[in-house]
Amino acid sequence: GGAFVGKTAVVTGAAGGIGAATARRLAADGARVLCVDVPQAQAALSSLAAELKGQALALDITAPDAGAKLVAATTTTTTTATTTATTTATATTTATTTTTTTTTTTTTTTTAATSGIDILIHNAGITRDRTLQRMSDAEWHSVMNVNLRAVINIDRALDAAGALNANAREVCLASISGIAGNAGQTNYSASKAALIGHVQARSVALQARGITVNAVAPGFIETAMTGRMPMMIREAGRRLNALSQGGQPGDVAEAIAFLARGDASGVSGQTLRVCGQSLLG
Ligand code: NAD
Numbered sequence: 602g603g604a605f606v607g608k609t610a611v612v613t614g615a616a617g618g619i620g621a622a623t624a625r626r627l628a629a630d631g632a633r634v635l636c637v638d639v640p641q642a643q644a645a646l647s648s649l650a651a652e653l654k655g656q657a658l659a660l661d662i663t664a665p666d667a668g669a670k671l672v673a674a675t676t677t678t679t680t681t682a683t684t685t686a687t688t689t690a691t692a693t694t695t696a697t698t699t700t701t702t703t704t705t706t707t708t709t710t711t712t713a714a715t716s717g718i719d720i721l722i723h724n725a726g727i728t729r730d731r732t733l734q735r736m737s738d739a740e741w742h743s744v745m746n747v748n749l750r751a752v753i754n755i756d757r758a759l760d761a762a763g764a765l766n767a768n769a770r771e772v773c774l775a776s777i778s779g780i781a782g783n784a785g786q787t788n789y790s791a792s793k794a795a796l797i798g799h800v801q802a803r804s805v806a807l808q809a810r811g812i813t814v815n816a817v818a819p820g821f822i823e824t825a826m827t828g829r830m831p832m833m834i835r836e837a838g839r840r841l842n843a844l845s846q847g848g849q850p851g852d853v854a855e856a857i858a859f860l861a862r863g864d865a866s867g868v869s870g871q872t873l874r875v876c877g878q879s880l881l882g
Contacts, residue, residue: 663751
């Protein structure tokens with residue numbers, strides 16, 4: 602089907618497991634996807650954008666101008682098509698055998714501005730797991746910065762520029778860790794619980810424009826993020842997510858795709874758990 606034909610989608614953290622699956626899922630139904638990730642992920646980002654016939658934007662979402670750059674990429678970035686028409690007029694005067702050739706070149710520049718954001722997926726996120734006793738201030742701040750503060754700053758910049766179209770769909774990646782909690786993840790759990798608070802407040806604020814704002818809260822999903830966790834935690838995570846073959850990025854992408862659909866207009870301010878009905882919370 603083509604539920605997203607003609608829609609412009611932005612996916613942050615698109616070079617990661619859930620982000621790439623989501624970008625692919627949205628593009629499969631016709632969305633034009635702006636794939637955003639850190640400059641270090643440029644290679645993966647560019648190949649994904651090429652595969653999806655979308656756009657790549659190397660951007661750290663915590664940068665002070667991140668919101669402005671997203672606005673620029675989605676509302677003022679222009680596709681410039683230059684058409685050159687060459688007209689050759691030849692006038693031949695037989696009496697004097699003089700041939701005059703006049704060449705006129707007309708250059709027409711068509712500027713087609715992209716038309717704002719229809720689907721916004723705040724997916725980029727990090728973990729810095731540590732027991733609270735050992736957690737440094739830097740580990741607290743980096744997680745809060747990426748998972749919460751960057752999202753809020755970007756949303757503020759998008760609103761100031763009117764970058765979200767009426768009836769847009771916004772989805773934030775929360776986590777079961779932000780609902781049930783997780784030992785050794787005080788920073789991460791707090792950031793995701795707070796993100797759910799932001800989603801709820803924002804869903805009310807944007808209601809009048811028909812924009813829905815929801816969260817998805819995955820359980821254990823097999824990506825680079827969880828691949829870095831100790832083996833015992835990974836094994837437990839796989840068992841807990843028994844209903845979905847260990848929890849795959851595609852499971853989350855499918856839930857996001859539902860919330861991104863135009864006809865999901867009655868669902869806002871919600872947190873949809875994608876955890877195989879087997880984790881606490
Ligand atoms: P991942 O590590 O595979 O992908 C995360 C991506 O975000 C990476 O490509 C990374 O480069 C990017 N990113 C990080 N910081 C960024 C920044 N400052 N600016 C731009 N991009 C940045 O992880 P994932 O598992 O795909 O996680 C995606 C989201 O899902 C995260 O928000 C994560 O917290 C959430 N989540 C994951 C799981 C899981 O089990 N994997 C569970 C619950 C929630």
